Amino acid sequence: MIKKILVGLIGLGVIVLAAFLVIAWKPSIDSVDPPSEGEFSQEQIDRGEIIAGLGNCQTCHTTDQEQPYAGGLAMPTPFGTIYSTNITPDPETGIGQWSEEAFSRAMREGVSRSGAHLFPAFPYTHFTKMTDGDVADLYAYMMTREPIQAEAPENTLEFPFNIRLLQAGWKILFFDEGRYQADSSKSDTWNRGAYIAEGLGHCSACHTPRNQFGAEDESQAWEGTVINNWYAPALNGSNRSPVAWSEDDAYAYLRSGGSPHHGVAVGSMADVVHAGLGLAPDDDIRGLATWLAGLNPSDGADLAAQQAAEAINAASNKRTPSSLMGEGERIFAYACASCHYNDPDSPNALRPDMALNSAVFAPDPVNLIRVTLEGVSLEEGIPGAMMPAFGEALTDREVASLLAFLRSSQTDQPAWSDLEEQVRNQRQQ
Ligand code: HEC
Ligand code: HEC
Ligand code: HEC
Incomplete structure (x- = not known):
């Protein structure tokens, strides 16, 4: 009897693990040649610049003002230090080989081009609400920046927090993927503000307390x-x-x-x-x-x-x-x-x-x-x-x-x- 229960439990464990791996595993997206000059219109790049501002990309991805978006900013967390990455279009150390599809997946799902899960120090939990148009404009702006060769320092996260696959578990618990849903009972002006505040501008990333897993505590939303x-x-x-x-x-x-x-x-x-x-x-x-x-x-x-x-x-x-x-x-x-x-x-x-x-x-x-x-x-x-x-x-x-x-x-x-x-x-x- 006990043996049967044990075998049953192990069987269940294997099924749960297999199901987790199916959910957790993300394919890598093929590399592309860096976009050529003239691929994007100036209007699109200008709109992308405003989006990049609203998303504070430069604040987190810059250490030296002479090298915008080259990454390397240390973000201390209770689990160790995470460094922002190089998001200039440098093909080796930046995102020069990323297609728009790969970029969009990173912004929406927190998954790198290689298929590795990203840490929520990168506020993809908010960027997921962005419209397709805003992601496309942002991509146009990022891909037309000066490519800078710079490797971000290694993260110093402790075991097991350094295992990126486990981020899939964190996502199951704390991440809702999906576009911003307008509230039809509110004005367009209010909805524009809420779209920026909850999405691009990730205001609650600072104004809402976090739980012990580093996720925003929704029961204390906007409590400071x-x-x-x-x-x-x-x-x-x-x-x-x-x-x-x-x-x-x-x-x-x-x-x-x-x-x-x-x-x-x-x-x-x-x-x-x-x-x-x-x-x-x-x-x-x-x-x-x-x-x-x-x-x-x-x-x-x-x-x-x-x-x-x-x-x-x-x-x-x-x-x-x-x-x-x-x-x-x-x-x-x-x-x-x-x-x-x-x-x-x-x-x-x-x-x-x-x-x-x-x-x-x-x-x-x-x-x-x-x-x-x-x-x-x-x-x-x-x-x-x-x-x-x-x-x-x-x-x-x-x-x-x-x-x-x-x-x-x-x-x-x-x-x-x-x-x-x-x-x-x-x-x-
Ligand atoms: C609060 C700080 C912060 C902000 C704001 C931020 N990022 Fe990041 N970003 C990070 C960190 C930290 C990482 C690295 C995460 C990791 O290693 O898992 C990252 C990773 C990324 C990646 C994945 C790069 C790779 O090589 O896998 C992309 C793409 C990216 N950010 C783009 C952006 C864009 C575009 C914006 C603005 C809309 C932005 N980020 C705003 C902190 C930030
Ligand atoms: C990177 C962290 C961070 C982000 C992101 C952030 N804030 Fe703040 N906010 C702060 C800090 C810190 C203060 C206190 C500044 C001070 O007292 O001078 C503050 C103060 C404020 C205040 C003044 C509150 C008061 O009672 O004095 C308002 C309003 C505000 N933020 C709105 C926003 C909005 C809207 C957004 C999103 C567009 C946002 N914040 C995003 C960190 C942040
Ligand atoms: C020479 C003039 C001057 C003196 C002296 C001065 N302050 Fe200020 N203080 C300012 C100005 C100007 C600002 C607003 C700065 C800005 O908007 O860039 C300010 C802003 C502040 C703020 C607002 C910060 C916030 O988050 O809203 C506080 C608090 C403050 N001062 C406290 C003090 C204290 C305490 C002293 C004495 C030890 C002092 N100040 C002396 C000129 C002064």
């Missing part, structure tokens, strides 16, 4: 998380900003890099806004803003202005008379207030108000620590504006008391813990 040492805020009703994101504020932020009622786009979000959305037409940005405002029910621009004025007034009422200032408040007065002051009725994105700023309201202090230590460069936030770095002027303790002061005086949020230690850790990063 720390990624690559920046905090990407919640974009839904869990967003802590005192002013709910209206469509106009979202438009200003995504188009110019700053919203008067929230602050500016620094760190990885600066790349999304400027390198990513920079070339996108206004309709695309309007679409994203409409979609974003829908995620986060707001009461429109009028209420936004009123909420902003209330928040600024409430914060200034909490300030102590100057003779009683504690250390944090004194540092703010000396080092920050000369730039960060506002008329409550018309706050200005160029001097983000601390009583409205997302970094001060965020559950994690990393953005506020980094901006204080490192400043804001000319390219980040609103281009052309910058903020000096204070890392060398202030000690860890001084930064910690400044930030504790901002948290308690400007917001209604709970105090951050272990601030001094967190400042020290940031300096070491």
Whole structure:
């Protein structure tokens, strides 16, 4: 009897394994000669350039700005480091021998031309939603870049995460292949925004927490998380900003890099806004803003202005008379207030108000620590504006008391813990 059960179990195991291999095995797609000049129209290449921006291809596939798309960017994961690959049309080290079919399969299914499964550090889980036209335009743009010979470093993933075949199992659990499905109950503008946000622009890759397998946790969609040492805020009703994101504020932020009622786009979000959305037409940005405002029910621009004025007034009422200032408040007065002051009725994105700023309201202090230590460069936030770095002027303790002061005086949020230690850790990063 036991023998029969054992034989049965082994038989079942073999069948399951065989079924897995059938699903997991992908054929290689034949190589082609790199496309010749003139194969694509200039209009198609120009459209492809906008798509490449929306998909942030350059941000992830470039280490040296002189060698765009040559790959090699290290992406640390809890399982080891993955390096982006060379996607220039170099025939040996890039994708020069890839047909459009092979390129499309990589974008839609996360499978390389050789048939190897790709890791989801490459956001094919979102690119799968792209239209055929967008994939074709993107292919035209990529294949007409300067070919660069460059080999990406070997990944350092630990066993068994380095076995690409096992990615097929990950896909069964966490990957839904398929094009974007328009929601007919919503406007075309909203659908355009959702197509970019969920597909090409892969916004949730940073704004949604991941589970222990590195997949986005759909039960916590848009709840915000720390990624690559920046905090990407919640974009839904869990967003802590005192002013709910209206469509106009979202438009200003995504188009110019700053919203008067929230602050500016620094760190990885600066790349999304400027390198990513920079070339996108206004309709695309309007679409994203409409979609974003829908995620986060707001009461429109009028209420936004009123909420902003209330928040600024409430914060200034909490300030102590100057003779009683504690250390944090004194540092703010000396080092920050000369730039960060506002008329409550018309706050200005160029001097983000601390009583409205997302970094001060965020559950994690990393953005506020980094901006204080490192400043804001000319390219980040609103281009052309910058903020000096204070890392060398202030000690860890001084930064910690400044930030504790901002948290308690400007917001209604709970105090951050272990601030001094967190400042020290940031300096070491
Ligand atoms: C968040 C970072 C990131 C973004 C954004 C990104 N990629 Fe990648 N891409 C990667 C990584 C990492 C790999 C390597 C994955 C692996 O080794 O399994 C990769 C692999 C690829 C491959 C497979 C190459 C090969 O040799 O197998 C192609 C093609 C590709 N990316 C194209 C693109 C295009 C086109 C875009 C823009 C629409 C893009 N990628 C955006 C990170 C990214
Ligand atoms: C590579 C990671 C990354 C991607 C991709 C990304 N974001 Fe962000 N986002 C961030 C980070 C980090 C911040 C915080 C920046 C700051 O405070 O200056 C942020 C901030 C924001 C904010 C401001 C939130 C607030 O309350 O202040 C909005 C709005 C936003 N992102 C929208 C988007 C949209 C829309 C997309 C897709 C088109 C997107 N993000 C894609 C990382 C990302
Ligand atoms: C010389 C003027 C100046 C001083 C002094 C200054 N800032 Fe700024 N700060 C700016 C400007 C300008 C921006 C917006 C930069 C941009 O849009 O590129 C900014 C942006 C910020 C942001 C917004 C980041 C975000 O993600 O929205 C924070 C937070 C901030 N400053 C905190 C501080 C603190 C804390 C101090 C004092 C230690 C300080 N600033 C001192 C000019 C200044």
